Amino acid sequence: MKANDVTEYLEILPLTKEAFASFGDVIEADPASMRLINGGTTERYHALAEPVVIGEPERLIFSIFRSKPRQFPYAITMMERHPFASQSFSPISGQPFLIAVSDDEGGRPGKPQVFLVQPHQGVNYFPNSWHHPLMAIGVVSDFLVVDRDSTSANYEEAFFDTPYLIAEPSL
Numbered sequence: 001m002k003a004n005d006v007t008e009y010l011e012i013l014p015l016t017k018e019a020f021a022s023f024g025d026v027i028e029a030d031p032a033s034m035r036l037i038n039g040g041t042t043e044r045y046h047a048l049a050e051p052v053v054i055g056e057p058e059r060l061i062f063s064i065f066r067s068k069p070r071q072f073p074y075a076i077t078m079m080e081r082h083p084f085a086s087q088s089f090s091p092i093s094g095q096p097f098l099i100a101v102s103d104d105e106g107g108r109p110g111k112p113q114v115f116l117v118q119p120h121q122g123v124n125y126f127p128n129s130w131h132h133p134l135m136a137i138g139v140v141s142d143f144l145v146v147d148r149d150s151t152s153a154n155y156e157e158a159f160f161d162t163p164y165l166i167a168e169p170s171l
Ligand SMILES: NC(=O)N[C@@H](O)C(=O)O
Pocket: 080, 087, 131, 132, 133, 134
């Protein structure tokens, strides 16, 4: 029996901390983490994600990904992961985007879970979390990305026997 031998549409779920907890952190202004700073002029939403993991002796870098929107229905044919480092995406164009993550099933990604990420949310993938490459929606969108300046050693990909499909998200 192939892992998935019938093309199916994946449900698009709202992104919550709880639903994403085994894959990474949701970076959003959590009132419980807020502390007033700068003489009360600024609300600091403190330590919203696990500390960045990059694996020595690599460098931690900040990049901007300018991502073209995906066309729908979109076929998820593969997933990737970064064994040695976390990777975070924070939207800076005010646009929502999609993410897809999978549990690890014997070293391969299981059925993806798809989440709609709101413009006020970012995500931080834990090291070795199966995820699909960045998926922008509707317009070219910029994202601040914090990850490891690394060689291909920090990249693993796996292809599904049969693609999964995502319909156009209703925003
Ligand atoms: N390749 C790259 O830097 N980006 C991917 O890892 C991704 O998750 O989009």
